[in-house]
Structure formats: structure tokens, C-alpha cells
Amino acid sequence: MDLFRKIILVGEKGVGKSSLKARLDTNLLFDLEQEVEKTSLELEQMDDQDFFLGILELLREESLEVIVDKYYTNNEYFLFMYSVDSLDSFLKILELYNHISKLKKDRNFKMVLVANKTDLCTKNERKVSKKKGECLARKLKCPYYEISVKTGEGVDSSFVDMIHHFIISKTKQKHQDIVEDFKNLFHRQELTDCSFATNSGKKIKAHRLILESRLAPCKVKTIRKLLLTVTHEDASVFLEWVYTGYTHPSKVSLITSMCETISVQFKSLSGVTSVIKNLRNLYKQESSKDFTLKVKKESIKVHKLILVARSELYRGFFLSIDKSTKSVKDHSKNSTETMKSLIRFFYTNRLDGNKTKNFMKEIENSIEYFQLNMKSSLSSQLPTLKKNKMCQIM
Numbered sequence: 001m002d003l004f005r006k007i008i009l010v011g012e013k014g015v016g017k018s019s020l021k022a023r024l025d026t027n028l029l030f031d032l033e034q035e036v037e038k039t040s041l042e043l044e045q046m047d048d049q050d051f052f053l054g055i056l057e058l059l060r061e062e063s064l065e066v067i068v069d070k071y072y073t074n075n076e077y078f079l080f081m082y083s084v085d086s087l088d089s090f091l092k093i094l095e096l097y098n099h100i101s102k103l104k105k106d107r108n109f110k111m112v113l114v115a116n117k118t119d120l121c122t123k124n125e126r127k128v129s130k131k132k133g134e135c136l137a138r139k140l141k142c143p144y145y146e147i148s149v150k151t152g153e154g155v156d157s158s159f160v161d162m163i164h165h166f167i168i169s170k171t172k173q174k175h176q177d178i179v180e181d182f183k184n185l186f187h188r189q190e191l192t193d194c195s196f197a198t199n200s201g202k203k204i205k206a207h208r209l210i211l212e213s214r215l216a217p218c219k220v221k222t223i224r225k226l227l228l229t230v231t232h233e234d235a236s237v238f239l240e241w242v243y244t245g246y247t248h249p250s251k252v253s254l255i256t257s258m259c260e261t262i263s264v265q266f267k268s269l270s271g272v273t274s275v276i277k278n279l280r281n282l283y284k285q286e287s288s289k290d291f292t293l294k295v296k297k298e299s300i301k302v303h304k305l306i307l308v309a310r311s312e313l314y315r316g317f318f319l320s321i322d323k324s325t326k327s328v329k330d331h332s333k334n335s336t337e338t339m340k341s342l343i344r345f346f347y348t349n350r351l352d353g354n355k356t357k358n359f360m361k362e363i364e365n366s367i368e369y370f371q372l373n374m375k376s377s378l379s380s381q382l383p384t385l386k387k388n389k390m391c392q393i394m
């Protein structure tokens with residue numbers, strides 16, 4: 001499997017491809033490479049996978065054939081660029097799109113449409129309206145960005161969006177259960193232990209464990225000050241991102257600026273890998289665990305909140321018991337090894353194949369017993385479920 005993700009810049013001569021590439025190389029790409037590398041390290045441990053990011057600039061149109069032929073692996077993304085001061089460059093996009101579709105024998109390749117040189121709009125040199133650009137993007141079913149490589153306007157945020165959209169979202173699909181579980185944990189507003197006022201006075205609640213572990217070393221006190229300055233809706237968008245690592249592309253700039261205010265890095269906390277990394281740290285952090293599961297003769301220490309997020313059975317249980325209860329006897333009939341694997345899975349989204357092969361059946365039954373997310377990636381890691389498509393939970 002080719003794990004090299006490529007972004008291929010295509011467009012008419014003079015639209016600004018080399019300038020964009022140079023800007024990304026010197027400015028943002030370094031950071032992104034770091035991020036992707038970091039992500040790949042995580043993935044390596046989790047999935048024996050790895051990926052890299054590269055940017056290829058199409059210097060001559062004739063080399064399209066070579067690039068498509070040589071690099072076509074379904075892992076590349078086309079960035080179609082035109083310049084807002086050139087109608088010809090805009091018309092060229094459709095021509096290039098048809099050309100690539102023909103070469104790939106496919107119309108559904110991944111792409112974005114970028115309109116460059118928006119700085120010229122102020123000098124009335126604009127020949128292609130925003131409406132025309134958006135209309136073409138709708139036709140080609142792809143995201144649309146307006147940028148100025150010269151001034152930098154829109155470059156970093158559009159590129160960060162694109163990376164999230166195209167690359168990190170692949171990981172998201174794989175770990176959709178974690179993203180959903182933590183999104184639900186936030187929006188249900190259950191078992192919360194801190195409450196924040198927003199600028200309208202309306203309050204929003206959250207879980208200290210999640211905030212402090214995700215945003216460390218930033219303190220709840222700092223978050224309180226930040227949320228007081230924003231609307232309830234923006235506070236909700238921000239907190240959902242803290243819990244899940246994801247937000248809608250249109251909210252990236254909002255969250256980036258909120259992050260700057262509290263001196264945390266948007267990029268390093270984005271994506272499901274960053275959430276899993278955080279959970280893994282919690283898994284190792286015995287001192288902050290606040291509940292004990294008594295399984296046979298052993299005791300397994302856990303964070304109540306993680307169990308609430310990952311299992312509907314535990315959620316119901318913790319909602320019904322007194323807050324002061326600190327332990328419970330496990331009634332699942334699972335072996336201690338199964339329970340340990342399951343708890344580890346709650347934090348890491350990964351089953352240890354070697355350790356679990358002897359008690360696969362128990363793990364399999366646990367999906368139903370503990371009422372795990374229907375998209376649980378636990379099912380995709382069980383060979384018996386993998387083989388039997390009827391049972392596969394997607």
C-alpha cells in the first residue's frame with residue numbers, strides 16, 4: 001500500500017502555483033510535516049501504518065500523464081488553481097479537470113478549487129467573481145477557497161482545512177466511534193463538574209478531566225475567562241473541538257484565534273490521533289483514576305468518565321448510582337484478561353491482537369453487553385467479525 005499522500009498543484013501558467021509551493025515550503029509545510037509525522041508515529045503504533053505528505057507542482061501540462069500514471073494510488077489530492085484576474089485561467093480549470101478524469105478513468109478524484117490573487121480585487125482587476133468560482137466548485141463537488149499567496153490571506157487556514165479534510169479525516173473515519181462518543185459526552189452535559197458563563201450570561205457545562213488533560217497546561221480558570229468573552233454558540237463549538245479534535249472547516253479560524261488567546265496550539269490538538277494520545281496518557285495515569293472495577297479477584301482502576309463516554313451500559317450505571325460510590329463488582333462474566341483488554345480498548349481504540357486471541361468470543365459478546373457504539377472499531381479488529389460480513393458492525 002502506498003502511504004505517501006500527495007497534493008498536486010495544477011493550473012494555467014502564472015496563476016501562482018510556484019509561489020504557493022514556496023510559501024508552504026517555507027511557512028506552513030514545515031509545521032504540517034511535523035504534524036503529519038507525529039500523526040504517523042501514533043499510527044505506526046496503532047495500525048502499523050505510516051504516511052507522509054508531499055507537494056508536487058505540475059510544471060508542464062504534458063507531465064500530467066506521467067504524474068497520473070506514476071503516482072496514481074488514490075492517495076493524491078489535486079489542488080486546481082486559477083487566478084481571479086484571468087478568465088482564461090478559470091476556463092482552463094474545466095479543461096484540466098476533464099483531462100485528469102480521462103486519464104484516471106474516474107470523475108470522483110479528490111480535489112479542491114483555489115482562486116488566487118484576491119489582493120488584486122481591490123485594484124478592480126478581478127475578472128472572475130466569487131460566485132462563479134463557488135458555482136464551479138459545486139459542479140465539481142469540491143471545496144472552494146479564495147486566497148492571496150502574495151499577502152498570505154487565506155493561505156494557511158485553507159491549507160490547514162484541506163489537510164484536515166483530506167488527510168486527517170481518513171483517520172477520523174477509522175476512529176469514528178471515539179469522535180462520536182466524546183461528542184456525545186460533551187453535548188449530553190451529564191456528570192459535568194464545571195460550568196462556564198458565556199457573554200450572554202447563558203451557561204455551558206463541561207468535564208474538568210477532559211479540559212485539563214486536553215488543554216494542559218492551560219487551567220480551567222483561563223478557559224473560564226475565554227468563554228466569558230464569546231457567544232454560547234462559539235463556546236459550544238470550541239468545547240466540542242476540545243473533546244473531539246474536530247470542527248467544521250468554517251470554524252477553524254474561530255478556534256485558532258481562541259487557542260491563541262489561551263496559548264494552546266490548534267494544530268497539535270486537532271484530529272482524532274491527538275484525542276487518542278490524550279486518552280493513552282490518561283490510561284497510564286493511575287493517580288487520576290477515580291473508580292475501581294472489581295473483576296474476579298482483581299481490581300482495575302479506571303476513569304469513570306471514560307467508561308461513561310465509551311459504553312452505554314456504564315453510562316446508565318453511573319447516572320443511576322450515588323456520586324460517592326467508588327467501586328463496583330463486574331457482572332459481565334468476562335475473564336479478567338478480557339476486561340483488561342476492553343478497558344485498554346476504551347482508552348486506545350486498539351485491541352492487542354496477541355493478548356486477545358484467546359478470548360475473542362468474550363470480547364465479541366462484550367460489544368452487545370456493554371452497549372458499545374454501533375460503529376465501534378472493536379468489531380473491525382475482531383477476525384471472526386471481519387470474516388462474517390453479516391455480523392460486521394459498520
Ligand SMILES: Nc1nc2c(ncn2[C@@H]2O[C@H](COP(=O)(O)OP(=O)(O)OP(=O)(O)O)[C@@H](O)[C@H]2O)c(=O)[nH]1
Nearest residue numbers: 012013014015016017018019116117119148149150
Ligand atoms: N498579485 C499577486 N501576484 C501573485 C500572487 N501569487 C503569485 N503572484 C505572481 O504571479 C506571477 C506568477 O506566479 P508563479 O508562482 O510563478 O505562477 P505559476 O503558476 O507557478 O506559473 P508557471 O510556473 O509559469 O506555471 C509571479 O509574478 C508571482 O509573483 C498573488 O497572490 N497576488
